Amino acid sequence: MRLAVIPGDGIGPEVIAEALKVLGEVVPAAEITRYDLGAARWHATGELLPESVLGELRQHDAILLGAVGDPSVPSGILERGLLLRLRFELDHHVNLRPARLYPGVRSPLADPPEIDMVVVREGTEGPYAGNGGLLRKDTPHEIATEVSLNTSFGVERVVRDAFARASNRQRRHLTLVHKTNVLTHAGSLWSRVVEEVSLQHPDVTVAYQHVDAATIHMVTDPGRYDVIVTDNLFGDILTDLAAAVTGGIGLAASGNMDVTRRNPSMFEPVHGSAPDIAGQGIADPTAAVLSVALLLDHLGEHESARRIEASVAFDLATRDHQSPGATYGIGDRLAALVSSNVRTG
Amino acid sequence: MRLAVIPGDGIGPEVIAEALKVLGEVVPAAEITRYDLGAARWHATGELLPESVLGELRQHDAILLGAVGDPSVPSGILERGLLLRLRFELDHHVNLRPARLYPGVRSPLADPPEIDMVVVREGTEGPYAGNGGLLRKDTPHEIATEVSLNTSFGVERVVRDAFARASNRQRRHLTLVHKTNVLTHAGSLWSRVVEEVSLQHPDVTVAYQHVDAATIHMVTDPGRYDVIVTDNLFGDILTDLAAAVTGGIGLAASGNMDVTRRNPSMFEPVHGSAPDIAGQGIADPTAAVLSVALLLDHLGEHESARRIEASVAFDLATRDHQSPGATYGIGDRLAALVSSNVRTG
Ligand SMILES: CC(C)[C@H](C(=O)O)[C@@H](O)C(=O)O
Ligand SMILES: CC(C)[C@H](C(=O)O)[C@@H](O)C(=O)O
Numbered sequence: 001m002r003l004a005v006i007p008g009d010g011i012g013p014e015v016i017a018e019a020l021k022v023l024g025e026v027v028p029a030a031e032i033t034r035y036d037l038g039a040a041r042w043h044a045t046g047e048l049l050p051e052s053v054l055g056e057l058r059q060h061d062a063i064l065l066g067a068v069g070d071p072s073v074p075s076g077i078l079e080r081g082l083l084l085r086l087r088f089e090l091d092h093h094v095n096l097r098p099a100r101l102y103p104g105v106r107s108p109l110a111d112p113p114e115i116d117m118v119v120v121r122e123g124t125e126g127p128y129a130g131n132g133g134l135l136r137k138d139t140p141h142e143i144a145t146e147v148s149l150n151t152s153f154g155v156e157r158v159v160r161d162a163f164a165r166a167s168n169r170q171r172r173h174l175t176l177v178h179k180t181n182v183l184t185h186a187g188s189l190w191s192r193v194v195e196e197v198s199l200q201h202p203d204v205t206v207a208y209q210h211v212d213a214a215t216i217h218m219v220t221d222p223g224r225y226d227v228i229v230t231d232n233l234f235g236d237i238l239t240d241l242a243a244a245v246t247g248g249i250g251l252a253a254s255g256n257m258d259v260t261r262r263n264p265s266m267f268e269p270v271h272g273s274a275p276d277i278a279g280q281g282i283a284d285p286t287a288a289v290l291s292v293a294l295l296l297d298h299l300g301e302h303e304s305a306r307r308i309e310a311s312v313a314f315d316l317a318t319r320d321h322q323s324p325g326a327t328y329g330i331g332d333r334l335a336a337l338v339s340s341n342v343r344t345g
Numbered sequence: 346m347r348l349a350v351i352p353g354d355g356i357g358p359e360v361i362a363e364a365l366k367v368l369g370e371v372v373p374a375a376e377i378t379r380y381d382l383g384a385a386r387w388h389a390t391g392e393l394l395p396e397s398v399l400g401e402l403r404q405h406d407a408i409l410l411g412a413v414g415d416p417s418v419p420s421g422i423l424e425r426g427l428l429l430r431l432r433f434e435l436d437h438h439v440n441l442r443p444a445r446l447y448p449g450v451r452s453p454l455a456d457p458p459e460i461d462m463v464v465v466r467e468g469t470e471g472p473y474a475g476n477g478g479l480l481r482k483d484t485p486h487e488i489a490t491e492v493s494l495n496t497s498f499g500v501e502r503v504v505r506d507a508f509a510r511a512s513n514r515q516r517r518h519l520t521l522v523h524k525t526n527v528l529t530h531a532g533s534l535w536s537r538v539v540e541e542v543s544l545q546h547p548d549v550t551v552a553y554q555h556v557d558a559a560t561i562h563m564v565t566d567p568g569r570y571d572v573i574v575t576d577n578l579f580g581d582i583l584t585d586l587a588a589a590v591t592g593g594i595g596l597a598a599s600g601n602m603d604v605t606r607r608n609p610s611m612f613e614p615v616h617g618s619a620p621d622i623a624g625q626g627i628a629d630p631t632a633a634v635l636s637v638a639l640l641l642d643h644l645g646e647h648e649s650a651r652r653i654e655a656s657v658a659f660d661l662a663t664r665d666h667q668s669p670g671a672t673y674g675i676g677d678r679l680a681a682l683v684s685s686n687v688r689t690g
Contacts, residue, residue: 079526108564110455127472127493132530142497144534148472152487179578181424185477189489212585219453219564219589237582240557244564307659 001030001192001301004060004264008038009326010273011283018285018331019064019292020312025338026296026304031061035133037082037310039070039273048081054089062295063266066288067273080130085121090263094161094255095123095235096294099242100253104317107245112222115246118169120162120227121235123256127153128188128232150186150231155193161259162229164198166204173226174198175207177214177234190231215241222246243270251316253290257298267295281327286312289334311337346375346644349405349609353383355618356672363630363676364409364637367656370683371649372639378405381429384415384618386404393426399434403561407640408611412618425475432468435476435544435608437601438499439506439640440468440580442615444587444597449662450495452590457569463514465507465572466580468601470499471531473577487510495531495576496585500538506604507540507574511549518571519543522559522579547654560586567591588615596661598635602643612640631657634679656682 005020007013009114035057041047044174057063063086068078086092086311101107101115125148132146166174176194191208198206209217211234218241230238243252252270259265269287277283290312296305311334324330350365352358368375380402386392402408408431411422431437446452446460470493477491511519521539525532536553543551554562556579563586575583583683588597597615604610614632622628635657641650656679669675 007425047655050416075526076529076532080529084527106455108455109453110451128527129489130529132528134530134533136497138537140497142534144495144530145526146472146493146495146531148477148491148493150489150491152481152485179581181420182429182473182578182581183477183491184421184425185479185489186491187421188479189487192483212581215560215586216589216594217580219586220593231525236524236527236557237560241564241586244561248565249561267426 001027002060003030003032003230004057004063005032006035006037006065008066008068009070010275010278013113013284014283015288016066019288021331021335022289022338023292025335038068039073049085060264065268069273082088087256088180091258092123094158094257094259095121095180096255097239099246101246102316105247109245115222117225118227120159120229122232124151126232150189156293157195162227163201166227170202171226174204175228177209177211177228179211187307250284251287253287253294254292265298267291283327285327285331307341346372347405348375348377349402349408350377351380351382351410353411353413354415354457355620357618359628359672360630360633361411364633366676366680367634367683368637370680383413395432407609410613414618436603437468439503439602439604441465441600442584444591447658447661450592454590460567462570463572465574466582467503467577470494471577477563485515495534504538504542507572508546511572516571517549519549522556522573522575524556525534533567587687591678595629596632598632600639606627610643612636628672630672630676652686
């Protein structure tokens with residue numbers, strides 16, 4: 001297993017250290033190559049993602065990223081030049097974001113039900129395509145456009161992936177989230193594709209919700225969701241909300257995946273670089289560890305993935321959430337749990 | 346005061362009846378003209394918004410709408426052909442949506458703070474412009490586009506309105522919500538306009554949040570918001586979420602406003618036609634009543650507006666939320682409270 005690791009900025013390197021500690025327990029022979037992409041490199045060299053580095057990344061089985069971003073970098077530079085560029089160059093069309101309320105974790109909701117959903121967010125199209133511009137900038141007649149691009153090819157592949165995932169889950173339920181009553185063109189394409197693919201999955205029940213209604217149900221009735229499939233921007237919004245109701249982005253893992261496996265997929269915690277707490281050794285590495293589980297699942301190492309998830313679940317159920325421990329302490333605990341499972345399980 | 350009233354479909358007519366009952370207590374001389382726009386008229390005649398009706402609507406001081414929509418009408422028809430058309434034809438650029446957690450109302454949040462915010466949602470641009478299309482429909486090479494249009498003119502007028510509202514509030518805080526790190530063109534325009542207008546409002550503190558982060562804070566820390574200004578689509582999503590955390594869209598009122606007063610503004614409850622409970626007399630008319638308060642505020646009848654709001658607040662603080670009463674019962678109660686305030690206050 002050849003892994004490229006991008007620790008990144010802020011708490012990125014701190015949580016990655018623990019994630020690799022846990023990975024070492026299940027795949028001791030993993031070959032790790034580190035890449036110093038992120039704010040620091042951009043400041044030092046002006047480089048975001050040199051072609052040579054991109055070429056090297058392609059030679060790996062998967063990529064693990066901590067977080068990139070720093071207040072010293074103008075907004076949009078690292079996002080469009082590095083994070084989104086990786087998603088587009090490596091054709092990460094399935095942006096996978098599970099949201100589960102683990103026993104022991106406090107939800108901001110008063111009366112949370114069981115929550116266990118997976119959001120399949122499209123990753124390479126929609127309003128994220130970078131298609132748009134400014135006309136007559138800095139005049140009273142300025143116009144700014146952003147074009148959402150949606151293709152049959154692009155929508156179908158994520159919808160197929162979402163149905164396949166729904167088929168493999170217990171509840172076999174899929175919800176399309178869009179805004180078909182206003183974004184009628186893109187909405188029409190998404191609806192037709194879901195309808196067509198559903199014919200091949202009579203085992204999966206299908207629902208539709210407008211994105212505004214979905215945010216309501218995400219706080220009043222999140223237990224209804226099993227698999228959600230949605231576009232890039234709606235997915236961005238809904239997954240942060242789903243993370244919030246399941247205890248915060250501190251626990252949310254994600255995969256940016258080329259499910260055809262032509263390119264390496266990239267796995268990362270959703271929390272970002274959190275510069276306010278960086279360097280203090282107090283960041284929770286759990287989301288990074290769960291990202292390793294997603295990575296292993298993607299590479300077919302399902303048993304190792306389950307072992308990591310079970311260890312995280314056990315730790316969350318038993319930890320003192322007021323003082324969960326330092327970053328390395330949580331990492332040590334999770335690594336020990338994973339390794340003891342190795343022996344006993 | 347000449348008011349056009351569009352009761353609409355589903356529970357629309359039921360809640361409008363109560364709203365007018367309450368209005369009658371403060372403006373007994375209001376002249377009311379009813380228009381039968383909505384699903385029923387579309388089914389009967391194929392008409393959505395005839396030019397003649399639009400012309401008549403323009404002759405009024407304001408419009409009060411119940412709700413339009415029915416499952417029997419294909420998605421998008423009434424939305425684009427009637428609701429959005431009204432917003433565009435009447436230049437309803439300020440879509441005003443207050444969200445307040447009234448004492449006595451149960452939030453789905455475990456530990457809700459005081460919540461009292463106003464979202465100023467842009468109403469005539471952005472992804473709602475209807476600019477987009479389908480190419481190669483029903484082929485494997487289909488492309489669907491949706492273009493978000495943002496103009497200096499359009500953004501500036503809502504940003505100015507939002508700053509003016511913030512200036513008049515106690516906390517004087519304004520949050521711009523966008524996704525500037527991904528939608529860099531539109532994001533740049535919105536950010537620059539907020540920065541420029543803020544120079545004329547040194548009394549207002551300004552914050553920025555990405556829309557995904559805003560959904561998190563809407564459930565973990567909604568008390569932080571005072572005035573939010575945002576684009577049409579983000580506003581659609583955020584206001585439903587804000588309504589949810591403050592007790593549900595059953596209580597949410599909204600104004601679609603041309604703040605220049607060249608065209609009549611339109612006020613409506615956010616809840617929609619709720620066909621599942623229509624005709625049973627159990628819909629809560631509170632949001633429709635609060636919409637009347639927004640209408641009166643817009644027409645300068647501030648004292649009447651405050652009286653209605655105070656009556657609603659009193660009723661919500663004292664009602665039995667398990668069985669709040671029938672639609673007409675709640676309307677009677679609110680009307681009585683408003684009228685008693687007239688005598689005592
Ligand atoms: C950082 C940003 C570009 C990114 C996105 O919008 O996709 C982030 O919010 C995420 O969800 O991974
Ligand atoms: C019905 C629909 C067109 C509308 C919107 O998207 O604006 C509604 O959701 C709202 O928020 O008023």
